Amino acid sequence: MSGQPLAVALVHAPVLDRRGDRVVSAVTNLDLHDIARSARTYGARRFYVVTPAHEQVALVKRITRHWSEGHGAAYHPDRAEALRLIETVPRLEAAIAAWEAELGRPVCPVLTGAARQDGIDFVACRRLRAEQPLLLILGTGWGLAPELFERGWTVLEPVRGVANYNHLSVRAAAAIILDRLHLPETVAV
């Protein structure tokens, strides 16, 4: 299914570390590559990399420039195509604002989290997507900080496998969520 335009945001702050403290997580090279390629595969139009750290922004720009412009682009044209979706923004609000400015209308932020009990299911999320542009929000580290869940934004249920093990990488979770949002609206998963 296609539906309304979709964008992805990968948040590096505010996120939690393993002790539950608020941190700015470091940008991971493979997060950019993998999520950009998954986003491009499923027709997402933008991939916002959210980090307030200047040196991290510089790192993202160095990576995307390497693959989009010089030798990297010629060597790997499909990577270039994916990495061109990337835009760095200092805060999540700036990602929402940029995405709304690009579309000229409101977008619906959709938070994700492996431990959430309060999320809508994938069927409801596909229904939402048919009606409204979405911004799918993924956390790095040990997940999005709790205050982001206090804004009344939509929350998506976690991806669940078998039993109680629920420790997918953010790269794997992004891929699975994008694939599930791409399923026909009528499918009951």
Add this chain to the structure above:
Amino acid sequence: MSGQPLAVALVHAPVLDRRGDRVVSAVTNLDLHDIARSARTYGARRFYVVTPAHEQVALVKRITRHWSEGHGAAYHPDRAEALRLIETVPRLEAAIAAWEAELGRPVCPVLTGAARQDGIDFVACRRLRAEQPLLLILGTGWGLAPELFERGWTVLEPVRGVANYNHLSVRAAAAIILDRLHLPETVAV
């Protein structure tokens, strides 16, 4: 759905490089972590890392030992649980043999490839899984070497997104395929 036991094999040889030459690809640390975590999430019982290169086997063992035994295991018990699924084997045939020996019955090898036109769909693959233990075979580099497709083994159709962009990372493809194989058998995707 559960079905019969499932294992995953990540092949580093024989695979192709970007020019279509047969190579032994290098083991990537995050492939081990991500695919082990996805495998564990979806109840796969083994994750065979296929490489004939001794120093690569040593690398895999160093990584898995770090996370399964010492400080790493205490720091990240869920990673340890996932990485314990890993077993290194020199050739794909050895993965099949090991998996059959463990189960005491024949397993069905299932090849994957982003460019294959001859694969069964996911519905058929879930049906297969309900009947027989599977070994899901993923290629690194530019994909599994063509001779692996000449053995009469089952081939799974590629994961397709929108339009013609089909360049998921092996980490993302593994996650999506495991998620899709986990869907109820009756779902038409």
